[in-house]
Amino acid sequence: MSKEKRQFRLGAFFMIPGHHVAAWRHPDAKADDVLKFDFYKKLAQTAERGKFDMIFLADGYAVGQNVSPTAIEQTVTVRPEPFTLLSALSSVTERIGLAGTVSTTYNEPFHVARKFASLDYLSNGRAGWNVVTSATKAEALNFSKEEHLLHELRYNRAAEFVDVVTKLWDSWEDDALVIDKTAGVFADQDKVHQVNHKGTWFSVQGPLNIARPPQGHPVVIQAGSSEAGKELAAQTAEVIFTAWQTLEEAQTFYRDVKGRLAKYGRSHDDLKIMPGIFPIVGRTEEEANEKKALLEELIPPAAGVGLLSAMIGVDLSGYPLDGPLPELPNLDQINGGKSRFQLLKDLAEREGLTIRKLYQQIAGARGHREIKGTPQQIADQLEEWFKNDAADGFNIMPPYLPGGLEDFVDLVVPELQRRGLFRTEYEGHTLRENLGLSRPANQFTKVH
Numbered sequence: 001m002s003k004e005k006r007q008f009r010l011g012a013f014f015m016i017p018g019h020h021v022a023a024w025r026h027p028d029a030k031a032d033d034v035l036k037f038d039f040y041k042k043l044a045q046t047a048e049r050g051k052f053d054m055i056f057l058a059d060g061y062a063v064g065q066n067v068s069p070t071a072i073e074q075t076v077t078v079r080p081e082p083f084t085l086l087s088a089l090s091s092v093t094e095r096i097g098l099a100g101t102v103s104t105t106y107n108e109p110f111h112v113a114r115k116f117a118s119l120d121y122l123s124n125g126r127a128g129w130n131v132v133t134s135a136t137k138a139e140a141l142n143f144s145k146e147e148h149l150l151h152e153l154r155y156n157r158a159a160e161f162v163d164v165v166t167k168l169w170d171s172w173e174d175d176a177l178v179i180d181k182t183a184g185v186f187a188d189q190d191k192v193h194q195v196n197h198k199g200t201w202f203s204v205q206g207p208l209n210i211a212r213p214p215q216g217h218p219v220v221i222q223a224g225s226s227e228a229g230k231e232l233a234a235q236t237a238e239v240i241f242t243a244w245q246t247l248e249e250a251q252t253f254y255r256d257v258k259g260r261l262a263k264y265g266r267s268h269d270d271l272k273i274m275p276g277i278f279p280i281v282g283r284t285e286e287e288a289n290e291k292k293a294l295l296e297e298l299i300p301p302a303a304g305v306g307l308l309s310a311m312i313g314v315d316l317s318g319y320p321l322d323g324p325l326p327e328l329p330n331l332d333q334i335n336g337g338k339s340r341f342q343l344l345k346d347l348a349e350r351e352g353l354t355i356r357k358l359y360q361q362i363a364g365a366r367g368h369r370e371i372k373g374t375p376q377q378i379a380d381q382l383e384e385w386f387k388n389d390a391a392d393g394f395n396i397m398p399p400y401l402p403g404g405l406e407d408f409v410d411l412v413v414p415e416l417q418r419r420g421l422f423r424t425e426y427e428g429h430t431l432r433e434n435l436g437l438s439r440p441a442n443q444f445t446k447v448h
Helices: 037-049 082-089 109-122 137-145 150-168 228-236 249-261 284-298 299-313 338-351 357-367 374-389 403-418 431-435
Strands: 009-014 054-057 098-101 126-133 177-181 186-187 221-222 239-242 272-283 369-373 393-396
Touching: 009 037, 009 239, 009 272, 037 054, 037 082, 037 403, 054 082, 054 126, 054 393, 082 098, 082 109, 082 137, 098 221, 098 431, 109 126, 109 150, 150 186, 221 228, 221 374, 221 431, 228 249, 239 249, 249 272, 249 374, 272 284, 272 357, 272 374, 272 403, 284 357, 284 369, 299 338, 299 357, 338 357, 369 374, 374 393, 374 403
Parallel strands: 009 054, 009 393, 054 098, 098 126, 126 221, 221 239, 239 272, 272 369, 272 393
Antiparallel strands: 177 186
């Protein structure tokens, strides 16, 4: 496909009730509705109206993920479980993909394979799995562990986890279900396979107790940008959710990961790289600036420090807000999110930011790229990254909900469509079809 005919892929990333740490305090945010189905129904249908490829639910396994003791008091720490919510949303949407975050650190492959296969059936082929590794001690303590696994071990486990899940999805061949009432044959036993996996982390016999999903495999999304994360993505991912501040950084990452695909027998188009974008949309520059200023005013200092502390894995609560970051550990001493730690450290050093300025800068985008301006200005910046091999599309992270999503759908999407950069209608019915991803072959299928 020529560069002139390429079009964006867009995901709507739902951190509820918005991606900004103080989103719940925004006067137009539906903070009272964070556990109400109608709120999520409206968000999903708004994103579908905007022809987004998918909605993308954030998730985690602990309340106390912020280092700050004020986390529960000042930030939103409740959220619905993704499978339950996405299954419900499948009944009130038709084309948009339904992606959920599920960790490989505190789950078992059989459960995850079965649940995503079920979601793929319920949605007629629209399921996506955001593969993550849990990174906080707070999560470990909820799963009978005193400490969470070391970074490298988490990724080793994740690689094997994804391998087992895909084997389970393939354990039924596509035509294994016969359902011949006259002959009394429900399934062809020669087309149903034990996986007999015995590895470092898992021992799984199989087969799965649900037939192969409509998409073959639900779309596999991955969000790590560390060295281990990039290698896992090149091996297993079909979409990467990543965070970069500059065009040059994004281009370097794009070349790096795409360059790793060949050794796994994969092509350039088998993987879509979609950086996170935090858009503040105004009909004028002045309106956009006013929206940004309002969000900054709403940040409780303790919540800002807590967010920053959690993201870099270092407690900053004892340091002066208007002073610089303290001396930070070396990257090899960090057992949390390595890529985000390095990104924030580099940002503070590059721009000479104090702790207060740094948390204000990342309280919305949380390390992802913030774009502020008119619809035309936002489209210009997205187009620049897209046309200069820095992205295949973007995950849009609205500042607050539902207004931030509505601004993008009603103001930015029409501008992207006018430029021929984004679809006006869905190309297919499944998430794979809309993302331009091929349906995977079944690894157990024999030549009959």
